[in-house]
Amino acid sequence: MDSATETAPSAVQPKTFWQNKILRYALLGLGIGIGLGALFLAIRPLFGPTEWHGMVIQSNQPVTNFTLTSSDGEPVSLIDFRGKVVMLYFGYTFCPDVCPATMIELSDAMETLGEQSEDVQVVMITLDPERDTPEVMRNYVAHFNESFMGLTGTPEELIAVTAPMGIFYERHEGSSASGYLIDHTATVAVLDKEGKLRLVYPFGITGAEMAADLKYLVRE
Amino acid sequence: MSRRWLAALFCILGITACQTNRAPIAVSEAWGPEVPAVAQNGIFYLQIRNHSQEDDRLLAVESPGCTAAELHETYENEHGLMGMRYLADGLSVPAGETVTLDVGGFHIMCLGKTAEFRAGEHIPLSLTFAAAGELTVEAVIH
Ligand SMILES: [Cu+2]
Secondary structure, three states: OHHHHHHHHHHHHHHHHHHOHHHHHHHHHHHHHHHHHHHHHHHHHHHOOOOOOOEEOOOOOEOOOOEEEOOOOOEEEHHHHOOOEEEEEEEOOOOOOHHHHHHHHHHHHHHHHHHHHHHEEEEEEEOOOOOOOHHHHHHHHHHHOOOOEEEEOOHHHHHHHHHHHOOOEEEEEOOOOOOEEEEEEOOEEEEOOOOEEEEEEOOOOOHHHHHHHHHHHOOO | OHHHHHHHHHHHHHHHHHHHHOOOEEEEEEEEOOOOOOOOOEEEEEEEEEOOOOOEEEEEEEOOOEEEEEEEEEEEOOOOEEEEEEOOOOEEEOOOOEEEOOOOOEEEEEEEEOOOOOOOOEEEEEEEEOOOEEEEEEEEEO
16 A cells, blocks of 8 residues: 555656656666667677787788698698687797797796686797707797797798798808807787787787787687 | 895895995896706896996806807897897996896807706806906806
8 A cells, every 4th residue: 555655656756757858868868878888898808909019910811821840740730720829939949038038928928818828829930940850849848838839840841931921030150159040030920710910029028918919819 | 026136135235245345347136047958058147337437348258057158149130130149349338337138138148058047046157357357256047
Protein backbone atom coordinates (compact mmCIF):
# COMPACT_ATOMS: atom_id res chain seq x y z
CA MET A 1 0.00 0.00 0.00
CA ASP A 2 2.82 2.29 0.94
CA SER A 3 4.66 1.74 -2.26
CA ALA A 4 1.57 2.50 -4.31
CA THR A 5 1.05 5.85 -2.68
CA GLU A 6 4.72 6.68 -3.16
CA THR A 7 4.89 5.76 -6.83
CA ALA A 8 1.84 7.74 -7.74
CA PRO A 9 3.26 11.25 -7.27
CA SER A 10 6.70 10.28 -8.54
CA ALA A 11 5.18 8.86 -11.70
CA VAL A 12 3.87 12.31 -12.47
CA GLN A 13 7.15 14.10 -11.92
CA PRO A 14 9.24 12.19 -14.47
CA LYS A 15 6.61 12.97 -17.03
CA THR A 16 7.08 16.70 -16.60
CA PHE A 17 10.78 16.15 -16.33
CA TRP A 18 10.94 14.33 -19.69
CA GLN A 19 8.81 16.99 -21.23
CA ASN A 20 11.65 19.46 -20.76
CA LYS A 21 13.29 19.25 -24.19
CA ILE A 22 16.62 20.78 -23.25
CA LEU A 23 17.08 18.47 -20.29
CA ARG A 24 16.06 15.49 -22.38
CA TYR A 25 18.64 16.20 -25.06
CA ALA A 26 21.29 17.02 -22.50
CA LEU A 27 20.73 13.69 -20.79
CA LEU A 28 20.66 11.86 -24.10
CA GLY A 29 23.93 13.54 -25.08
CA LEU A 30 25.51 12.67 -21.75
CA GLY A 31 24.37 9.05 -22.12
CA ILE A 32 25.79 8.77 -25.61
CA GLY A 33 29.03 10.40 -24.44
CA ILE A 34 29.46 7.97 -21.56
CA GLY A 35 28.59 5.06 -23.83
CA LEU A 36 31.12 6.06 -26.47
CA GLY A 37 33.75 6.69 -23.82
CA ALA A 38 33.26 3.24 -22.34
CA LEU A 39 33.30 1.66 -25.79
CA PHE A 40 36.49 3.54 -26.66
CA LEU A 41 38.20 2.39 -23.46
CA ALA A 42 37.11 -1.19 -24.15
CA ILE A 43 38.48 -1.32 -27.70
CA ARG A 44 41.41 1.06 -27.08
CA PRO A 45 44.06 -1.73 -26.87
CA LEU A 46 42.99 -3.01 -30.31
CA PHE A 47 44.21 0.20 -31.92
CA GLY A 48 47.75 -0.09 -30.56
CA PRO A 49 49.64 2.35 -28.39
CA THR A 50 49.25 6.10 -28.75
CA GLU A 51 52.91 6.15 -29.67
CA TRP A 52 55.14 3.34 -30.93
CA HIS A 53 58.75 3.45 -29.80
CA GLY A 54 60.44 2.44 -33.03
CA MET A 55 60.18 3.61 -36.61
CA VAL A 56 56.73 2.56 -37.82
CA ILE A 57 56.71 0.71 -41.15
CA GLN A 58 53.58 0.29 -43.28
CA SER A 59 53.83 -3.10 -44.97
CA ASN A 60 51.21 -4.66 -47.21
CA GLN A 61 53.07 -7.90 -47.61
CA PRO A 62 55.01 -10.24 -45.36
CA VAL A 63 58.80 -10.03 -45.53
CA THR A 64 60.13 -12.32 -48.29
CA ASN A 65 60.65 -15.75 -46.80
CA PHE A 66 64.18 -16.98 -46.24
CA THR A 67 65.79 -20.17 -45.01
CA LEU A 68 68.94 -20.19 -42.88
CA THR A 69 70.67 -22.70 -40.61
CA SER A 70 69.52 -23.10 -37.02
CA SER A 71 71.86 -23.67 -34.12
CA ASP A 72 71.15 -27.41 -34.42
CA GLY A 73 72.34 -27.30 -38.00
CA GLU A 74 68.78 -27.74 -39.31
CA PRO A 75 67.19 -25.40 -41.84
CA VAL A 76 64.83 -22.77 -40.39
CA SER A 77 62.51 -20.57 -42.45
CA LEU A 78 60.94 -17.29 -41.53
CA ILE A 79 57.46 -18.70 -42.23
CA ASP A 80 58.05 -21.27 -39.47
CA PHE A 81 57.46 -18.40 -37.02
CA ARG A 82 54.10 -17.31 -38.51
CA GLY A 83 51.68 -16.70 -35.65
CA LYS A 84 54.43 -15.26 -33.48
CA VAL A 85 55.82 -11.76 -33.30
CA VAL A 86 59.40 -12.05 -34.57
CA MET A 87 62.26 -9.78 -33.53
CA LEU A 88 65.25 -9.97 -35.84
CA TYR A 89 68.67 -8.74 -34.84
CA PHE A 90 71.71 -8.97 -37.09
CA GLY A 91 75.11 -8.96 -35.41
CA TYR A 92 78.16 -11.05 -34.59
CA THR A 93 79.45 -12.66 -31.43
CA PHE A 94 82.95 -11.14 -31.78
CA CYS A 95 81.38 -7.72 -31.10
CA PRO A 96 81.50 -7.00 -27.35
CA ASP A 97 79.77 -3.61 -27.19
CA VAL A 98 76.71 -2.95 -29.35
CA CYS A 99 75.58 -6.56 -29.92
CA PRO A 100 75.51 -7.85 -26.32
CA ALA A 101 74.00 -4.55 -25.14
CA THR A 102 71.12 -5.07 -27.58
CA MET A 103 70.74 -8.73 -26.63
CA ILE A 104 70.46 -7.74 -22.94
CA GLU A 105 67.67 -5.28 -23.79
CA LEU A 106 65.86 -7.96 -25.80
CA SER A 107 66.18 -10.30 -22.85
CA ASP A 108 64.78 -7.59 -20.54
CA ALA A 109 61.84 -7.11 -22.90
CA MET A 110 61.02 -10.83 -22.69
CA GLU A 111 61.16 -10.76 -18.90
CA THR A 112 58.89 -7.72 -18.78
CA LEU A 113 56.38 -9.44 -21.05
CA GLY A 114 56.20 -12.53 -18.84
CA GLU A 115 53.76 -15.08 -20.25
CA GLN A 116 53.12 -13.00 -23.34
CA SER A 117 56.74 -13.58 -24.37
CA GLU A 118 55.64 -17.05 -25.51
CA ASP A 119 54.15 -15.31 -28.54
CA VAL A 120 57.44 -13.59 -29.36
CA GLN A 121 60.48 -15.17 -31.01
CA VAL A 122 63.81 -13.35 -30.84
CA VAL A 123 66.16 -14.38 -33.62
CA MET A 124 69.77 -13.28 -33.89
CA ILE A 125 71.27 -13.73 -37.33
CA THR A 126 75.05 -13.65 -37.58
CA LEU A 127 76.78 -11.45 -40.12
CA ASP A 128 80.03 -13.30 -39.44
CA PRO A 129 79.44 -16.93 -40.48
CA GLU A 130 83.21 -17.47 -40.59
CA ARG A 131 83.51 -17.15 -36.81
CA ASP A 132 79.93 -17.91 -35.80
CA THR A 133 79.20 -21.58 -36.35
CA PRO A 134 75.76 -22.96 -35.42
CA GLU A 135 77.21 -24.19 -32.13
CA VAL A 136 78.71 -20.80 -31.27
CA MET A 137 75.37 -19.16 -32.04
CA ARG A 138 73.49 -21.63 -29.85
CA ASN A 139 75.67 -21.02 -26.81
CA TYR A 140 75.82 -17.29 -27.41
CA VAL A 141 72.08 -16.58 -27.62
CA ALA A 142 71.22 -19.03 -24.83
CA HIS A 143 73.30 -16.91 -22.46
CA PHE A 144 70.78 -14.08 -22.86
CA ASN A 145 67.57 -16.13 -22.99
CA GLU A 146 66.92 -19.85 -23.44
CA SER A 147 64.18 -19.14 -25.98
CA PHE A 148 66.36 -17.04 -28.29
CA MET A 149 67.32 -18.53 -31.61
CA GLY A 150 70.63 -18.01 -33.40
CA LEU A 151 70.87 -18.48 -37.17
CA THR A 152 73.78 -18.74 -39.57
CA GLY A 153 74.07 -19.00 -43.33
CA THR A 154 76.50 -18.75 -46.19
CA PRO A 155 77.68 -15.24 -47.13
CA GLU A 156 75.43 -15.41 -50.23
CA GLU A 157 72.40 -16.47 -48.18
CA LEU A 158 73.00 -13.68 -45.70
CA ILE A 159 73.20 -10.99 -48.36
CA ALA A 160 69.93 -12.25 -49.84
CA VAL A 161 68.27 -12.02 -46.40
CA THR A 162 69.65 -8.68 -45.24
CA ALA A 163 69.47 -6.40 -48.29
CA PRO A 164 65.65 -6.43 -48.69
CA MET A 165 65.31 -5.65 -44.98
CA GLY A 166 67.58 -2.63 -45.15
CA ILE A 167 70.35 -4.31 -43.18
CA PHE A 168 73.84 -3.58 -44.47
CA TYR A 169 77.27 -4.65 -43.33
CA GLU A 170 80.88 -4.53 -44.38
CA ARG A 171 84.11 -5.97 -43.12
CA HIS A 172 87.08 -3.86 -42.27
CA GLU A 173 90.46 -4.71 -40.88
CA GLY A 174 91.04 -4.00 -37.20
CA SER A 175 94.38 -4.36 -35.47
CA SER A 176 96.59 -7.42 -35.73
CA ALA A 177 95.14 -8.60 -32.42
CA SER A 178 91.49 -8.22 -33.37
CA GLY A 179 91.62 -9.25 -37.00
CA TYR A 180 88.67 -8.21 -39.14
CA LEU A 181 85.69 -6.37 -37.65
CA ILE A 182 82.23 -5.86 -39.10
CA ASP A 183 80.35 -2.60 -39.40
CA HIS A 184 76.64 -3.30 -39.48
CA THR A 185 73.16 -1.86 -39.19
CA ALA A 186 72.45 -2.35 -35.50
CA THR A 187 68.66 -2.05 -35.62
CA VAL A 188 66.07 -4.55 -34.38
CA ALA A 189 63.33 -5.41 -36.90
CA VAL A 190 59.90 -6.39 -35.58
CA LEU A 191 57.61 -8.55 -37.71
CA ASP A 192 53.98 -9.10 -36.70
CA LYS A 193 52.23 -12.46 -36.51
CA GLU A 194 51.59 -12.34 -40.26
CA GLY A 195 55.25 -11.78 -41.00
CA LYS A 196 54.86 -8.13 -41.96
CA LEU A 197 57.63 -5.70 -41.02
CA ARG A 198 56.04 -3.30 -38.51
CA LEU A 199 58.72 -1.60 -36.44
CA VAL A 200 62.44 -0.88 -36.63
CA TYR A 201 64.23 -0.03 -33.39
CA PRO A 202 67.46 1.97 -33.36
CA PHE A 203 70.44 0.99 -31.23
CA GLY A 204 69.88 2.18 -27.67
CA ILE A 205 66.23 1.11 -27.43
CA THR A 206 65.41 -0.25 -23.98
CA GLY A 207 63.71 -3.50 -23.06
CA ALA A 208 60.86 -1.59 -21.40
CA GLU A 209 60.18 0.41 -24.57
CA MET A 210 60.13 -2.71 -26.72
CA ALA A 211 57.90 -4.57 -24.26
CA ALA A 212 55.39 -1.68 -24.31
CA ASP A 213 55.00 -2.11 -28.10
CA LEU A 214 55.08 -5.90 -28.07
CA LYS A 215 52.12 -6.02 -25.67
CA TYR A 216 49.96 -4.67 -28.49
CA LEU A 217 51.51 -6.75 -31.25
CA VAL A 218 51.00 -10.09 -29.47
CA ARG A 219 47.27 -9.30 -29.06
CA GLU A 220 46.66 -8.65 -32.74
CA MET B 1 69.50 -0.66 -6.69
CA SER B 2 72.54 -2.29 -5.10
CA ARG B 3 74.50 -1.52 -8.28
CA ARG B 4 73.74 2.18 -7.87
CA TRP B 5 74.80 2.14 -4.24
CA LEU B 6 78.00 0.36 -5.17
CA ALA B 7 78.67 2.95 -7.85
CA ALA B 8 78.02 5.76 -5.36
CA LEU B 9 80.39 4.12 -2.89
CA PHE B 10 83.11 3.81 -5.51
CA CYS B 11 82.58 7.44 -6.42
CA ILE B 12 83.00 8.60 -2.83
CA LEU B 13 86.06 6.40 -2.35
CA GLY B 14 87.53 7.71 -5.59
CA ILE B 15 87.09 11.37 -4.63
CA THR B 16 88.43 10.85 -1.09
CA ALA B 17 91.44 8.96 -2.41
CA CYS B 18 92.28 11.67 -4.90
CA GLN B 19 91.89 14.48 -2.38
CA THR B 20 94.26 12.91 0.13
CA ASN B 21 96.79 11.61 -2.39
CA ARG B 22 96.45 14.44 -4.86
CA ALA B 23 96.70 11.88 -7.64
CA PRO B 24 96.47 13.67 -10.98
CA ILE B 25 94.36 10.92 -12.53
CA ALA B 26 91.55 9.02 -10.86
CA VAL B 27 89.98 5.99 -12.46
CA SER B 28 86.63 4.88 -11.07
CA GLU B 29 83.62 2.70 -11.77
CA ALA B 30 85.57 0.15 -13.75
CA TRP B 31 83.16 -2.58 -14.77
CA GLY B 32 82.35 -5.08 -17.45
CA PRO B 33 79.10 -6.76 -18.44
CA GLU B 34 78.66 -10.50 -18.21
CA VAL B 35 79.70 -12.13 -21.46
CA PRO B 36 78.66 -15.55 -22.79
CA ALA B 37 81.42 -18.09 -22.16
CA VAL B 38 81.50 -18.89 -25.88
CA ALA B 39 82.21 -15.28 -26.90
CA GLN B 40 85.86 -14.65 -27.73
CA ASN B 41 86.00 -11.13 -26.33
CA GLY B 42 85.02 -9.19 -23.26
CA ILE B 43 84.73 -5.47 -22.62
CA PHE B 44 85.46 -2.92 -19.90
CA TYR B 45 84.00 0.50 -19.18
CA LEU B 46 85.23 3.08 -16.67
CA GLN B 47 85.58 6.75 -15.82
CA ILE B 48 88.80 8.75 -15.92
CA ARG B 49 89.07 12.03 -14.11
CA ASN B 50 91.98 14.35 -14.68
CA HIS B 51 92.47 16.46 -11.54
CA SER B 52 95.68 18.05 -12.76
CA GLN B 53 96.29 21.26 -14.73
CA GLU B 54 97.89 19.24 -17.50
CA ASP B 55 96.25 17.39 -20.37
CA ASP B 56 96.92 13.68 -20.26
CA ARG B 57 96.37 10.74 -22.54
CA LEU B 58 95.49 7.10 -21.91
CA LEU B 59 97.93 5.26 -24.14
CA ALA B 60 97.56 1.58 -23.43
CA VAL B 61 95.69 -0.98 -21.36
CA GLU B 62 96.78 -4.42 -20.24
CA SER B 63 94.95 -7.11 -18.33
CA PRO B 64 95.84 -10.62 -17.21
CA GLY B 65 92.25 -11.51 -18.23
CA CYS B 66 92.82 -10.69 -21.89
CA THR B 67 95.21 -11.91 -24.57
CA ALA B 68 95.30 -8.30 -25.73
CA ALA B 69 93.44 -5.22 -24.51
CA GLU B 70 92.77 -2.33 -26.86
CA LEU B 71 91.25 1.11 -26.56
CA HIS B 72 88.29 1.28 -28.92
CA GLU B 73 85.64 3.68 -30.02
CA THR B 74 82.19 2.67 -31.24
CA TYR B 75 80.92 4.87 -34.07
CA GLU B 76 78.05 5.17 -36.47
CA ASN B 77 79.08 5.98 -40.03
CA GLU B 78 77.26 8.15 -42.58
CA HIS B 79 75.32 5.11 -43.84
CA GLY B 80 74.00 4.29 -40.37
CA LEU B 81 76.31 1.32 -39.91
CA MET B 82 77.74 0.84 -36.43
CA GLY B 83 81.26 -0.38 -35.87
CA MET B 84 84.30 0.12 -33.75
CA ARG B 85 87.80 1.32 -34.32
CA TYR B 86 91.08 0.92 -32.50
CA LEU B 87 92.34 4.20 -31.04
CA ALA B 88 95.98 3.94 -32.11
CA ASP B 89 96.83 7.34 -30.61
CA GLY B 90 95.14 6.60 -27.31
CA LEU B 91 92.42 8.59 -25.61
CA SER B 92 92.78 12.24 -24.66
CA VAL B 93 91.90 13.21 -21.06
CA PRO B 94 92.00 17.03 -20.93
CA ALA B 95 92.97 18.86 -17.72
CA GLY B 96 90.12 19.08 -15.22
CA GLU B 97 87.81 16.91 -17.27
CA THR B 98 86.17 13.51 -16.90
CA VAL B 99 86.15 11.05 -19.77
CA THR B 100 83.58 8.28 -19.58
CA LEU B 101 83.94 4.96 -21.34
CA ASP B 102 80.46 3.50 -21.71
CA VAL B 103 78.21 1.32 -23.85
CA GLY B 104 78.08 2.54 -27.43
CA GLY B 105 81.12 4.84 -27.05
CA PHE B 106 84.70 4.46 -25.87
CA HIS B 107 85.57 1.07 -24.44
CA ILE B 108 88.43 -1.21 -23.56
CA MET B 109 88.14 -4.25 -25.76
CA CYS B 110 89.37 -7.44 -24.13
CA LEU B 111 90.49 -9.50 -27.10
CA GLY B 112 90.81 -13.22 -26.53
CA LYS B 113 89.44 -13.17 -22.99
CA THR B 114 91.06 -15.66 -20.64
CA ALA B 115 89.17 -14.54 -17.54
CA GLU B 116 85.54 -15.46 -16.94
CA PHE B 117 83.21 -12.49 -17.41
CA ARG B 118 80.75 -13.72 -14.81
CA ALA B 119 78.89 -11.56 -12.29
CA GLY B 120 80.99 -10.98 -9.18
CA GLU B 121 84.37 -11.58 -10.84
CA HIS B 122 87.09 -8.95 -10.45
CA ILE B 123 89.50 -8.48 -13.33
CA PRO B 124 92.61 -6.30 -12.88
CA LEU B 125 93.38 -3.63 -15.45
CA SER B 126 96.59 -1.73 -15.83
CA LEU B 127 96.27 1.65 -17.57
CA THR B 128 99.25 3.56 -18.94
CA PHE B 129 98.94 7.35 -19.15
CA ALA B 130 101.38 9.60 -20.98
CA ALA B 131 101.89 11.92 -18.00
CA ALA B 132 100.51 10.11 -14.95
CA GLY B 133 102.19 6.82 -15.73
CA GLU B 134 100.75 3.45 -14.81
CA LEU B 135 97.59 2.95 -12.78
CA THR B 136 95.99 -0.31 -11.74
CA VAL B 137 92.28 -0.82 -11.07
CA GLU B 138 89.94 -3.76 -10.73
CA ALA B 139 86.96 -4.07 -13.00
CA VAL B 140 83.89 -5.64 -11.43
CA ILE B 141 81.78 -7.85 -13.66
CA HIS B 142 78.04 -7.33 -13.22
CU1 LIG C 1 85.72 -2.90 -29.55
